[in-house]
Amino acid sequence: MSILETRGGGYGGHRSSGSTSGAAILAAFVPTLVSALVYLAIFVAIRNKFQKHYAPRTFLGTVPEKDRTPAHHSSGAGWFHDFRKLPTRFVLNHSSLDAYLYLRFLKFTIAICIFGCCIALPVLIPVNATGGGHASQLDKITFSNIDKNSHLWAHTVIAWVFFVGILLLIARERLLLIGTRQAYLLAESRAKKLSSRTVLFLNVPLEALLPENLKGYFGGQAERSWPVKDTSEISKVVSQRNDAAMLLESAEYDFVARAEKQSRKKSNTSSTVENGHPSAGVQRPTTRQPPLFGKKSDLIEKSRASVVDFAKRTDALRAAPSSKLPGQSAVFVAFSNQAAAHRAFENLSFKTPAIPLEDRYLEVLPKEVLWDSLSLPMEKRLSKASLGLIFVIAFTIFFSIPVGIIGSISNISYLSEQYEWLHFLQDLPDWLLGLVSGLLPPFLVSWFVSYVPKLFRHIAKLSGEPTTPQAELKTQAWVFFFQVSQVFLVTTFSSGAAAVASKIMREPHSAPSLLAESLPKASNFYLTYFLIQGLTSAASNVLNYSDLFEYLFYQYFWDKTPREKFASYSQMKGISYGSLYPKFTNLLVIAVAYSCIAPLVLAFASIGLTFYYFSYRYNLLYVCLSKIDTRGEAYKRALQQIPTGIYLAELALIGLFSARKALIQTILMVVLLVLTALINLVLDRILRPLELYLGLDTLQDAEVPLLAEEDGVPADDEVALHMSAHNRRLGLERLGKGPATRLSEFFDTFITSSRDQVKGWLATPDREDDTPAPTEEELASAYENPVFTSKMPKLWFPRDRAGVSKEEIRENEEVGIQSTDEAADFDENGKLRYARNFEEVPIWKKPRSL
Structure with missing residues (x-):
């Protein structure tokens, strides 16, 4: 009997047999492992040759000097020593809070899976x-092999221990996260920055936008404001000016x-100069308007005139009354210190209470602003947000069709028996059929789903979100909904239930027992899914050959001007937390959901997530630049x-137990379900103020008289005052002074320990900050559109030997267009050269620290 042959006549089997898991997993594992090893071998071989692609954080000018990753052993395989020795907290100090927390998130998911494996x-x-069933191969160690209800007590006990343990781990991690975010966001080095003292308010009435009313509406510690002006006319003109310049x-x-x-074709360079003009005899670029049939005209002269015209129109519109303040708009308000900004963020609001949208945002960087959304009325933002949500729901529902078809492929053996037009599949070799049913479905699902986040991110930006971090957080919520719906629920039903669909239609009364036996078999799909994600995808994430080919193509074949080539060279790979967090949160959701049904999934998940952790650790240390920073909010949502x-x-266990008529076990699972919901509800309610108002978890002078009087706390007892303030923010004061203080102290222990640890990491930076401070002129216009x-x-443009570039620079500057030919020329073969040293590039400017 072959590895694929099992009992005959069962549903859901291969040909006339029951289980296909052994062959499917083996067929998926071999090519997956081989491809992963090939990817890693190629990476090791070319890593040092393509430092720009595989280690830009070690030298590229895009990364400030203080944040570059050490490269003490850049030759040979010595870089691996640096990679192994560098602590994860290096990412916190030299990249971003989100980057550090993402690695922490991956370690947290691995810890949960290992915890599940152990119990x-x-x-x-x-x-x-x-269990007394008749399943075989890997199905024998799943729930589908249980035929004795007495064995269900083991699943019930493990479910209680594992699920309650996860909830406690999540509660602990959220408390530690609060302390980490407090230490990072309230650090002295950040507190002085303009962005840390600035709050964005939306839907502000015209009176509050006027500079003379600043302190009246926003308090005595409000220092300056930047009202958002109307840009309906000027935006288009500025865009046209920039396009004409390019x-x-x-x-x-x-x-x-x-x-x-032409100069290189002639033996004597000086002979190119005729009648005193170096450009004499050189064909000038031309254009036709309309294209093909229009009259030829000089492209340089025409473009130069357009640039001058659009520049004049831009200046006129900037000074015109059309750029005045609208009746209701947004405003950025800078306060004298960070604490004042946090108090304003907590207490000031201009929205209608009935509208469920946020109207203020803390610590917004100018580069994060989505300017087109700022002046939208709250009602229009709400309608855009509603339309975006409707689109995502509709898209997810209709996406079920192709994903359902893909999921059915994992049970293609059964389908080939039931449908005559698929009978030819029964003639395929066992190894090929195993490959099709084991490797193809998860590969197709992974490829199909990879394009969804880009679409959702675009919709999120159009849905009225005022900043890119907020759009990324909305993307995270949408992608997670999509991942759970499609990658988990739809695929699970398609791969497990398709095998029994026809029998259920013939014998509806048999549905519970059939699903109880067949749904666990869907776990085979996820065993191979974790293999592909953990081996091939993680290795591909390190090799990242698509981005390498793209860079080489643009650098050597597509990009033409020095600006284009420098833009490609200086560009670094970003990291999109809005799509990454949902992907790995869903992987953990799958592992947890199948933990008591097919526990082997936990082991495969542990291995797969571990490989992914190391791949992202390398990328965040050496490759990626955090372009969007949610300041830890993405991890909290995950x-x-x-x-x-x-x-x-x-829910799955309740269904399976009830199908087995195991009454007591079913009741216990219902109780656990209710308990889980209550724990989550209470935890969210208690921690929300601490997670939202991070700056107010330290004792404030304004609270001292109130607490001393109302709570009977001595005014000179700072610890007691702190705990009373903590109790109020957590909403625990109703429990009574004793229980509230004890529970608050328990929570505060985790928060304080995490905050102190991260403070210690941040207190001793290993390099000085070389980022230039903003000038007063830059501060004055920091939050202007x-x-x-x-x-x-x-x-x-490049310098040529005949001097044409100098002539063009002179002509451009005569009409007010700045031009330069510095740091770019042609080599002896006529190929463009440009400076790789950022300090020499005339169009590059060091970013200011706002």
Whole structure:
């Protein structure tokens, strides 16, 4: 009997047999392991040759000097020593809070899976194996092999221990996260920054936008404000000005390149100068308007005139009354200190209470602002948000069709028996059929789903969110909903229930027993899914050949001007937490949901997530730049989403137990479900103020008289005052002074320990901050819409030996267009060269620390 053959006549089997898991997993494992090893071998071989792609954080000017990753052993395989020795907290000090927390999140998911392995595998595998059923191969150690209700007590006990343990771990991690965020966001080095003292308010009435009313509406510690002006006319003109400037730069490059080519063709360089003009005899770029049939005109002269015209129109619109304040808009308000900004964030609001949208945001960086959304009325923001949500729900529902078809492929053996037009599949070799049913479905699902976050992110930005971090957080919520719906629920039903669909239609009364036996078999799909994600995808994440090919293509074949080439060279890979967190949260949800049904999933999940942790640790240390920073909010939301796996697991066990008519076990699982919901509800309610108002967890002078009088706390007892303030923020004062203080002290222990630890890491930076401080002029316009402050781009084209570039620079500057040919020229073969040293690049400017 082959590895694929089992009992005959069962449903859901391969050909006339029951289980396909052994062959499917083996067929998936071999090519997955081989491809992973090939990817890693290629990476090791080319890593040092393509430092720009595989280690830009060690040298690239895009990364400030203080934040670059040490490269003491850059030659050979010595870099691995640095990678192994660097502590994870290096990411916290030199990248971003989100980057550090993402690695911590992956370690947290691995810890949960290992915890599950330690308690579930030793108990449930032997219990399932001796369950009295007729399953074979890996199905023998799943719930589908249970035929004795007495064995269900093991699943019930493990579920209580594991699920309650996860809830306690989540509560602890959320408390530690509060302390970590407090230490990072309230650190002295950040507190002085303008962004840390600034609050964005939306839907502010016109009176509050006026500078003379600043302190009246926002308090005596409000220092300056930047009301958001109307940009309906000027935005288009500024965009046209910039486009015209880039067109002129491209035309100038073509002209200079032709002059260089002509100069090299002649033996005597000086002979290119005729009648005192170095450009004489060089063909000038032309254009036709309309294209193909229009009259030819000089492209440089036409573009130059357009740039001048749009520049004049821009200046006129900036000074015109049309750029005045609208009746209701947004405003950025800077306060004298960080504490004042946090108090304003907590207490000031201009929205209608009935509208469920936030109207104020703390510590917004100018580069994060989505300017088109700021002046939207609250009602329009709400309608845009509603339309975005409707689109996501509809898209997710209709996406079930292709994902359901893909999931059915994992049970193709049964389908080939039931449908005549698929009978030819029974003639395929066992190894090939195992490959199709084991490897193909998870690969297709993974590939299909990879394009969804980009679409959702675009919709999120159009849905009225005022900043890119807020749009990323909305993307995270939507992608998680999609992941759970499609990658888990729809795929599980398709791969497990498709095998019994026809029998249920013939014998509806048999549905509970059939689903109880067949649904656990869907876990086979996820065993191979974790294999692909953990081996091939993690290795591919390190090799990242698609981005390497893209960079080489643009650098050597597509990019033309020095600006384009420098932009490609200086560009670094970002990291999108809005799509990464949901992906791995869903992997944990799957592992938890199947923990008591097919405990082997926990082991595969542990291995897969571990490989992914090391791949992202490398990328965050050496490759990625955190372009969007949610300041820890993304991790908090991921922790809030993890219990979804517990709910699904409990519901599945309730269904399976009730199908087995195990009354007591079913009741216990119902009780656990209710308890889980209550714990989550209470935890969210208690921790919300601490997670939202991070700056107010330290004792404030304004609270001292109130607490001393109302709570009977001595005014000179700082510890007692702190605990009373803590109790109020946690909403525990109703419990009475004793219980509230004890519970608050318990919570505060975790918060304080985490805060003190992170403070210690941040207190001793290993390098000085070389980022230049903003000038007073830059501070004054820091939160102005760029359409009102941006300068015309300086044109950059290469220097040629005939001097045409100098002539063009002179002509451009005569009409007010800044141009330069510094740090770019042609080599002896006529190929463009440009400076790789950022300090020499004329269009690059060190970013200021706001």
